[in-house]
Amino acid sequence: MTSAYRPDSTTSSVPSVxxxxxxxxxxxxxxxxxxxxxxxxxxxxxxxxxxxxEDSARLVVSELVTNVxxxxxxxxxxxxxxxxxxxxxxxxxxxxxxxxxxPRDPLRIGRHGLEIVTRLCGEVxxxxxxxxxxxxxxxxLR
Numbered sequence: 068m069t070s071a072y073r074p075d076s077t078t079s080s081v082p083s084v085x086x087x088x089x090x091x092x093x094x095x096x097x098x099x100x101x102x103x104x105x106x107x108x109x110x111x112x113x114x115x116x117x118x119x120x121e122d123s124a125r126l127v128v129s130e131l132v133t134n135v136x137x138x139x140x141x142x143x144x145x146x147x148x149x150x151x152x153x154x155x156x157x158x159x160x161x162x163x164x165x166x167x168x169x170p171r172d173p174l175r176i177g178r179h180g181l182e183i184v185t186r187l188c189g190e191v192x193x194x195x196x197x198x199x200x201x202x203x204x205x206x207x208l209r
Contacts, residue, residue, distance in 0.1 A: 082108040083148040091136060098132040098145050099125045105147040105154070109208075114149065117209045123187050124154060127206055130180035131158040138164050139199065150205060156188075157203035165193055166202060 084105040088094040102124045109116060128145065135143045139162025146157045168181050168191075185191055188204035 080112075081149050082112045082114070083146065084108065085144065085146040087142055087144050088132065088135075089142045094136060094143065095129055095132050098128045101145055101147065102128050109149060109154075112149075115209060117207075120154075120206070120208055124156070124206055127156055127184050127187055127204060128158075130184050131156065131202055131204075134158075134166065134180060134202075135160045135162070138162055141199075152209065153205040153207050155203060155205050157201050159196060159199060159201040161199040163199070165200065166191065 082105070084101055086097075086101050088097060090097075102121065106116070106121045106124065124147075128147075132143070132145065135158060139160035141161035143158060143160040146155075146159075148155045148157075166181055168185075169175070169178055171182060181191060184204060188206050191202060191204050193200055193202050
């Protein structure tokens with residue numbers, strides 16, 4: 068993992084963390100470390116969090132980064148930023164494919180990641196970039 072740690076922009080005191088991720092499946096546990104750092108920043112800033120927030124954020128980030136590992140070549144970037152009463156989680160990658168939302172199927176084994184993310188965050192937004200795309204969600208803090 069290549070670190071591009073940016074706790075705050077130079078013009079803002081909004082807690083945020085941004086990391087460039089490389090290295091295949093090692094990106095998944097590394098992304099969970101980014102969540103831990105982001106939660107620490109939120110606590111330092113006095114932001115009130117639900118007791119389940121950190122676990123939910125780890126799950127969401129793990130699912131989004133797992134999709135990158137499986138479907139998108141090249142590096143990716145994880146950004147977490149406080150946005151009002153939620154955390155914006157954005158994962159950018161170089162892949163050409165777009166997330167596929169499958170219909171709910173309790174008998175299907177695997178491929179439930181976006182369903183889980185949608186349940187926790189309500190909505191998944193995908194925006195094209197010059198190369199690849201950015202998938203972003205907002206996870207409520209409380």
